[in-house]
Each structure stands twice: as C-alpha cells, then as structure tokens.
Amino acid sequence: MFPNEMPWYKSKVIMGVIVSILSKVLFVTGVIGEMAPADQAQMVDLLVLVIGGIGDIVAVGARVVQKEAPKITAGKPKNTGMMSLVMAAALVPLLLTGCATTGSGSPSEISDRTRADEQAALLVTLTYTTASRLGTTLIRSGAVTDKAAIRKFGELDKAAYQAVLAVRAAYETANAQSFADALTNARRTIAGLDEITKGNDP
Amino acid sequence: MNIQSALNIIRVADAAIVSLPTFAKLIGDIKDALSSDSDQETLQAAYDDALQGAKDAHQAAQDAVRDHG
Numbered sequence: 070m071f072p073n074e075m076p077w078y079k080s081k082v083i084m085g086v087i088v089s090i091l092s093k094v095l096f097v098t099g100v101i102g103e104m105a106p107a108d109q110a111q112m113v114d115l116l117v118l119v120i121g122g123i124g125d126i127v128a129v130g131a132r133v134v135q136k137e138a139p140k141i142t143a144g145k146p147k148n149t150g151m152m153s154l155v156m157a158a159a160l161v162p163l164l165l166t167g168c169a170t171t172g173s174g175s176p177s178e179i180s181d182r183t184r185a186d187e188q189a190a191l192l193v194t195l196t197y198t199t200a201s202r203l204g205t206t207l208i209r210s211g212a213v214t215d216k217a218a219i220r221k222f223g224e225l226d227k228a229a230y231q232a233v234l235a236v237r238a239a240y241e242t243a244n245a246q247s248f249a250d251a252l253t254n255a256r257r258t259i260a261g262l263d264e265i266t267k268g269n270d271p
Numbered sequence: 272m273n274i275q276s277a278l279n280i281i282r283v284a285d286a287a288i289v290s291l292p293t294f295a296k297l298i299g300d301i302k303d304a305l306s307s308d309s310d311q312e313t314l315q316a317a318y319d320d321a322l323q324g325a326k327d328a329h330q331a332a333q334d335a336v337r338d339h340g
Contacts, residue, residue: 187311187318188305188309191314191317191318195304195321197325198297198325199294199297201328201329201331202297202328205331206286206290207286208335208339210286210287214339216339220336222336223333223337226329226336227329227333237322
C-alpha cells in the first residue's frame with residue numbers, strides 16, 4: 070500500500086488535527102481547560118487505535134459478507150498528479166540527447182538502422198509535442214504573461230514544428246545525410262522552445 | 272505570500288491538472304518509443320500518431336499565442 074492510500078482514520082496527522090480542533094472547541098466553549106501537548110499526543114494514539122480498530126472490523130465484516138474476492142493484479146501505477154507535468158518538463162532536454170543518426174552497413178545493420186531512425190524521428194516528434202504542450206499550458210494558465218516571451222514562443226514553436234515536418238520528409242526520402250541534418254536542426258529548435266518555456270533566452 | 276501569488280499558483284495547478292491526461296499519454300508514448308520490444312510496424316503507427324499529436328500541439332500553441340501574445 071502506498072502511504073497516500075492509508076485510510077484517513079489511520080492517519081496520525083488527521084487525528085492530530087481532529088484532536089487539536091476538538092480541544093480548542095472544548096476550551097473555547099469552556100467545557101475543559103486547554104489540553105496539554107502530552108495529553109493531545111495520548112489522545113491521538115487512542116483515537117488512531119479506536120477508530121482504526123473500528124475500520125478494521127468493518128473491513129473484516131465486509132470481506133465476510135462479500136461473495137467474491139476481488140482479483141489482485143499488478144496494475145499500472147496511478148497518475149501522480151503534478152508529477153506528470155514535472156516529468157514532462159524534465160524529459161524534454163533528456164530526450165533531445167537521445168536521437169540516433171544514420172550510417173551505412175550490412176543488411177542487418179541497415180535494418181537496425183532503419184528502426185533506430187524511426188525511433189529517433191518518433192522521439193523528436195514526441196519531444197516537440199511535449200515542449201509545445203508545456204509552453205501552451207504555461208501561457209493558458211497565466212504563468213507566463215510577458216507578451217514578448219509569448220510571441221517568441223510562438224515563433225520558436227513554428228520553427229520547431231517545421232523542423233519536425235522536415236524530419237518526416239527526410240525520413241521518407243531515406244537520404245541518410247538529409248535525415249541526420251533534419252534531426253540535428255529539429256533538436257536545436259526544440260531545445261530553443263524548451264529554453265523559452267523555462268523563461269530563459271534561447 | 273499575497274492573494275495574487277496564491278491565485279497564480281492555483282491557476283497554474285488547475286491548468287496542470289487539466290493537462291495531466293495529455294502529459295501522462297505523452298510520457299507513456301515516449302516510454303513505448305524507447306522500448307526495445309517495439310517492432311517496425313508498431314513504430315511506424317506510433318510515428319503517424321505522434322505526427323498528428325504534434326500538429327494538434329502546434330495548433331494549440333499558436334491559438335494560445337494569438338489569444339495571449
């Protein structure tokens with residue numbers, strides 16, 4: 070179980086907050102004098118034990134009356150909220166270093182090379198999309214308001230998109246040199262797009 | 272922290288949450304692209320999809336620039 074999947078009633082933080090609020094309410098209404106920190110800590114442990122125990126009993130009861138046990142599968146990791154955006158931002162410069170280029174060789178080498186070229190073209194396209202979407206999100210959210218920076222982003226986005234299309238065109242002509250040049254150009258323009266998204270002057 | 276800063280953070284967080292499915296898909300696509308298991312046919316199909324995604328992203332970016340720039 071991930072820590073953030075802990076039931077709320079077993080969380081000492083939640084219980085601490087509840088006890089703190091309760092003690093304040095009781096103090097303000099004059100029911101009791103202000104509760105000492107040591108007493109609050111004891112109360113937290115007691116509440117976690119009691120409410121957690123009730124939760125466990127309910128869970129066991131639910132399992133007893135359940136007709137079928139749920140199938141346990143490995144499952145995909147859950148979307149980690151803001152982490153996806155952070156990961157996307159971190160991926161852009163990382164991916165830009167990961168684009169392979171072409172060269173001559175034996176038929177098997179050529180086959181591998183074709184696959185590597187395809188992978189490189191795909192990666193550069195996905196990297197552009199990530200950088201472009203990041204910039205768009207920052208502009209739409211109001212995180213970037215400087216009009217000059219927004220216009221610069223627009224120009225770089227156009228250049229990067231054209232570079233991505235040039236990679237595709239070079240890939241289709243299967244000319245190793247033009248493909249390598251197109252990849253290099255695409256990487257350079259996407260790096261510029263990434264820099265402006267970070268607020269730097271590319 | 273003043274109220275304006277707090278509002279800005281909330282706006283960015285809100286936009287980030289709205290965009291999460293897009294970024295989650297992109298990260299998944301990148302992971303698949305980097306996988307050594309992908310055959311050429313799969314890569315070709317993924318490349319075609321990626322180009323369509325790039326076109327959409329470019330359009331969205333230009334719309335954002337037009338609206339805010």
